[in-house]
Each structure stands twice: as structure tokens, then as C-alpha cells.
Amino acid sequence: MKKQRGQVLVLVALAIPAIILLIAFTLAVGKLVYSKIRLQNSADGAAYTAALWQARGLNVISDLNWALLAAGGAETVSLRVDYKISKAIMKVQDGAKASFPGVAALAMYYNFKGNNGGGVCLPVVTGLQDAKMFSLRVKRYRLSEKLDTGGIIPSFMVKEQERFWVEQKKTGPLIRVICRNSAASPDFGEKLLHWKIPAQYALASAMPFRSGAESGEEESLGGLWLPHFYPKLIPFGIGLTKAVKALQ
Amino acid sequence: MKQKGQVLVETVLVIPFLILMLLLVLQTALVFTVYYITNYASYRAARAAVIHFGEKESPEAAARQAAGAVLLALGANTKTLGSSLSVRSRLLIDQYEVTVTYPCRNLLPVPGVIGRYIFITAKTCLPLER
Numbered sequence: 383m384k385k386q387r388g389q390v391l392v393l394v395a396l397a398i399p400a401i402i403l404l405i406a407f408t409l410a411v412g413k414l415v416y417s418k419i420r421l422q423n424s425a426d427g428a429a430y431t432a433a434l435w436q437a438r439g440l441n442v443i444s445d446l447n448w449a450l451l452a453a454g455g456a457e458t459v460s461l462r463v464d465y466k467i468s469k470a471i472m473k474v475q476d477g478a479k480a481s482f483p484g485v486a487a488l489a490m491y492y493n494f495k496g497n498n499g500g501g502v503c504l505p506v507v508t509g510l511q512d513a514k515m516f517s518l519r520v521k522r523y524r525l526s527e528k529l530d531t532g533g534i535i536p537s538f539m540v541k542e543q544e545r546f547w548v549e550q551k552k553t554g555p556l557i558r559v560i561c562r563n564s565a566a567s568p569d570f571g572e573k574l575l576h577w578k579i580p581a582q583y584a585l586a587s588a589m590p591f592r593s594g595a596e597s598g599e600e601e602s603l604g605g606l607w608l609p610h611f612y613p614k615l616i617p618f619g620i621g622l623t624k625a626v627k628a629l630q
Numbered sequence: 631m632k633q634k635g636q637v638l639v640e641t642v643l644v645i646p647f648l649i650l651m652l653l654l655v656l657q658t659a660l661v662f663t664v665y666y667i668t669n670y671a672s673y674r675a676a677r678a679a680v681i682h683f684g685e686k687e688s689p690e691a692a693a694r695q696a697a698g699a700v701l702l703a704l705g706a707n708t709k710t711l712g713s714s715l716s717v718r719s720r721l722l723i724d725q726y727e728v729t730v731t732y733p734c735r736n737l738l739p740v741p742g743v744i745g746r747y748i749f750i751t752a753k754t755c756l757p758l759e760r
Contacts, residue, residue, distance in 0.1 A: 389637070389641050390641060390644050390645075390648070393645070393648055394648070397648070397651075397652055400652070400655075401652075401655045404655055404656060404658075404659040405655075405659065407659065407663075408658075408659045408662040408663055408666075411662075411663050411666050411667075412662070412666050414666075415666045415667070415669065415670045418670065419670065419673050422673075422674075422677070426677070430759075612759075613759070614759055615680070615681050615759065616681065617678075617681050617682060617685075617692075624699070624702055624708075625695045625696075625698035625699035625702055626695055626698075628698055628702060628708045628709075628711045628712055629694060629695065629698045629711065629712050629715070630712065
């Protein structure tokens with residue numbers, strides 16, 4: 383009789399490991415999803431931050447264009463044709479053009495590290511266009527090469543490819559990043575079952591947008607005369623064709 | 631002999647409860663797993679909606695596609711996805727809210743109380759840029 387009493391106990395003893403396994407699996411899936419969401423948020427934040435610094439750089443250059451106009455005009459009127467102040471402003475503009483992309487890259491990196499706690503964040507380079515990712519893609523506009531020998535006449539900054547800058551997203555100062563989470567351990571079942579959170583990847587893309595670009599507002603004079611750039615996340619091409627087909 | 635039969639009866643009485651308990655645990659694990667997946671789908675959907683907001687493609691369509699892609703990648707049935715997935719999205723003042731509902735199979739044999747499916751709902755709210 384005593385032997386038979388243990389019958390249910392055997393069943394329970396068999397069931398308990400299964401129950402623990404199930405609970406551990408659930409928690410592991412939870413952690414997997416949580417780390418994926420955090421990685422994607424970190425990738426978005428990284429791309430957004432880089433685009434934010436690019437937008438700031440463009441806004442600074444836009445503001446300085448006006449300053450250059452005012453200074454150049456004033457110096458011409460007062461016959462100070464050495465253009466000392468204008469040249470100083472041009473120097474600052476060149477500095478902004480050179481330094482803001484680097485600041486953007488640094489800000490991107492540290493933003494990602496701070497949000498995700500680890501992992502790698504790299505820009506995506508697929509071609510020559512992308513190699514200029516961390517540049518503001520602006521250039522000096524000279525009225526005439528003959529007139530302007532040696533940079534005597536103040537020259538403004540314009541967008542490098544005015545026509546395609548916002549419309550064709552590939553040619554703007556577009557940020558595309560790929561982020562990778564290093565393989566981590568779920569809190570349960572790591573030693574006993576060798577469960578692991580695999581290396582995860584996330585893609586994000588952002589660029590400085592001109593406010594009013596959506597409503598089709600026209601740009602004038604190279605499009606760098608109004609400091610109205612703001613960062614915006616833009617869709618990164620991912621394969622949705624299967625989902626589109628299934629949902630039709 | 632009499633006492634032996636008693637134990638057998640006891641065992642027979644207990645076993646259905648035991649199986650029910652096991653199914654309950656299994657069901658709980660299943661519900662939580664589906665909840666996590668649905669939650670992730672709603673997150674991806676909200677993100678797609680926010681990113682596509684203000685573009686030619688409507689944010690609702692982008693949200694639905696993104697949620698469908700997540701569920702397909704995690705093993706949803708291609709044929710029944712269109713009918714089983716429900717994505718509702720609405721624009722709050724400066725935020726975009728996406729609610730994804732996806733059915734989870736019910737293992738518990740309690741007819742009348744729970745149907746064949748338990749509907750799992752997850753909601754994500756993301757701020758719009760600008």
C-alpha cells in the first residue's frame with residue numbers, strides 16, 4: 383500500500399521539470415524580445431542623433447550665409463575690400479562643414495552605447511555615394527571663377543546636389559546604420575540547457591529634412607538660406623513582400 | 631485488496647486534475663510567448679507607422695505590413711494570417727498608437743468558458759517626430 387501511494391508523486395516529479403522548463407522558456411523569449419526592442423530603439427536613436435547633428439550643422443551654415451551677406455554688403459559699401467570679416471565668417475562656415483559630420487559620428491556612437499549598453503554600431507556603406515555619409519554635402523558657390531581668384535569675393539555655401547538632395551534620399555547626407563547586439567545570456571537555462579540569446583541585428587536610417595519639404599515647398603538659391611532642418615527617421619528597405627502577399 | 635482499489639480510485643480521481651494543471655501551465659507559457667511576440671509585432675508596427683507618417687504610403691498599411699512580417703518570421707501561418715491578424719492604429723495628439731490582436735490556441739478543455747482561441751492584444755504607443 384505504501385508503495386502505491388507514491389504513484390501520483392512520480393507523475394508530479396515528472397511534471398515539475400517540464401513546468402520549470404516551460405516557465406524558463408517563456409522568460410527567455412521575453413528577454414529575447416526585450417533585447418531586440420532595445421536594440422532597435424538604440425539603432426533608431428543613433429541614426430536620429432547623427433541626423434540631428436547634421437541638421438544642426440546645416441542650420442549653422444544657413445545662418446552664416448545671412449551673416450556673410452550682411453558682412454560682405456557692409457564691407458563693400460564702406461570700401462573695405464579686403465573683406466576681413468567676410469573671410470572670418472567663411473572660415474567658420476568651412477569649420478562647421480568640416481567638423482559637424484565628425485561630431486555626428488561621435489554622437490551616434492556614444493548614443494548607441496549609452497542606450498544599448500554594448501554591441502556595435504556601424505554605418506552602412508554600399509557604394510561611393512554612401513562613403514560620403516558623414517559629410518554635410520555642401521560646397522562653396524562662386525559667382526565666377528574669373529572674378530573670384532583667390533577667394534577675394536565672399537562666396538556662400540549651397541547644397542552639393544540641390545535638385546536631388548531631399549527628393550532622392552540616397553544622395554542627401556543620409557545616415558544608415560547597422561547595429562549588432564553581442565550574444566547574451568537569458569537569465570534562465572543558461573548553464574543547464576545552454577540557451578543563448580543570439581547576436582541580433584537592427585537597421586536604422588535617418589537624414590536631415592527641410593521643414594516644408596513634404597508639402598512641396600520650393601527651395602531657393604541652393605536651399606541653404608533658411609535654418610529649418612530637422613532630423614527624421616526614414617524607412618530602411620526591408621523585405622516585406624511576403625507579408626504584403628499574405629495580407630492581401 | 632479493498633484498500634488497493636481505493637488507491638486506484640484516488641489516483642484516477644487525481645489524474646484529470648493533474649493533467650488539467652499541466653495543461654494550464656502549458657497554456658500559460660503559450661499565452662505569454664504569444665503575448666511577447668504580439669507585443670513585438672505591435673512595436674514594429676508602431677515604428678513603421680511613425681517612420682512612414684506623412685509619406686505617400688498610409689501609416690495604417692505600413693503598420694499592418696510590419697506586424698504581419700514579424701508574425702510570419704516567427705512562424706505564423708501564411709494562409710490564415712490575413713484573417714487572424716487585426717491591427718488597429720490611431721493618431722493621438724503627438725503619438726501614434728497601434729493595437730495588435732492575434733489569436734492563441736486554447737489547450738484547456740473547458741467548453742463554454744474559453745473558446746477555441748484566446749485573443750492576445752498588445753499595444754504600443756510611439757511619439758511622432760515633429
